[in-house]
Amino acid sequence: MKTPTIFSVLLAGAALFSTSSLSAAETDPIGYVTIDAPSGTNLISLPLQKSKIFQGAVTAVDGGTISAAFPDLGTDFMYVQVTESDNAEGEIATITSVGEGTVEVSPAISGLAVGDILCVRPHLTLSDVKASPEFTDGTSLVVFTSEGNRESFTYFSASTLGLPDGLWADSASEDASGVAILPGEGFVLSNNGPTTSLVVTGAVSTDSIKVPFGGTFSIAGTLNPSEGITMKQAFGDLPIGTTISVKSSDGNLTTTAGYEIFDSAVLGLGTGKTFVRDGTDNGDDDLVSANDALVIATPSGTDGVLLPAAYTSAE
Structure with a gap:
């Protein structure tokens, strides 16, 4: 597997305050990785990801228009990420225009409500x-x-x-x-x-995030620079019936492992989900390489996967 290395952690746990707003955005741990190609x-x-430039509570929602105590966000190509919500956790949407205390996003975020917490980040x-x-x-x-x-x-x-x-x-x-x-x-x-x-x-993700899916298959990674995350930890949000294909990182895209998510009860393994590797083995605890993208095919109607935060201040 290709191995990314974080060479430098430049800043972690500090608070960055905007001069035009009382809102604060806690900065994520940041550094850089190298990925062999x-x-x-x-x-x-x-x-x-790129570092947060704002984090705060939603004060109003009207379709794709979101109100909050936004500072002057400038003209960067940005997106909002919902970090705390009962019904929209992890959802992201690109900012298409900025007003005074408002942003327009696309697509509109279903389930977003007043009081939910979101952040703003520039796009990679x-x-x-x-x-x-x-x-x-x-x-x-x-x-x-x-x-x-x-x-x-x-x-x-x-x-x-x-x-x-x-x-x-x-x-x-x-x-x-x-x-x-x-x-x-x-x-x-x-x-x-x-x-x-x-x-x-960039910055290490400190919040869960929803990676949207579409078409007959999607290509996604863990959004985690650590080599210590398992298949079940990373992709446990995917539904039963999903298949995941892991490819070699030698330039040839040879399939090195295939997984299918089963209902654990069907396999006599209690409740929950089980990741079966190559049709025979329990692959729940198989480690996922940090920068590899996996080919994921989900049952019809699956809109994406909620990836867990790579780092939290409690860790």
Whole structure:
């Protein structure tokens, strides 16, 4: 498995106060990870988010309009994440416009209520997917969106562009640097050159988060930079009947293990769910590599998976 390493924890447990608001946003533990990307095709998930720039209580909800004691959020490409709620925990939605004390989000968050707690974070984007040594021309990246659609991007190197940095371009050869990679969302990276390493800076998730699913299958990771999370801990929210395929990280995408979630009672194992590996073994406690993206096929109607927080202050 590819092994990410957190080289530096820069800040943890502090409180960042906005000068334009009495609201405070506790900063997550932050640092950076490196992810090996061998030549060939790899499934990758980024195990970090960007740091919170606001956290506070919802004061009003009207469809996609949310009111709270928002500070001046600026013009970054951002999303809201519901951190405490009876009916919308972990839900995320992209901010499409900002008003005085309000944001417009898409999609509207079903179940969000006054008094729920949410945070605001900038999106990780394709501009954050950088490598050392630099990707070669023709390296491609494919994202499967929450609607199940496929979006493809191609890398152009700095030397080819005559610019300080290379960039990802869409199918129309337009700059795609601002395209968002949702938290926990996996992608297919086809490295057209020698083995390289992705270097990603961000924050460790301190709240559970809902990764939306769509289409016949989805690609998702654990959103956890630790190697110590088990299959059941990470994906226990998935319904019975779900299948999960783990692929090799050598550039060949060989299937190394397959899981199916069963009703434990059917197997004579009491209540709850059991992750059966390769049709015979109990895989509940199998460890999931931090930056691997898994291929997940769920029963019809499954809208996503609630991933647990990677870190809490109680730990």
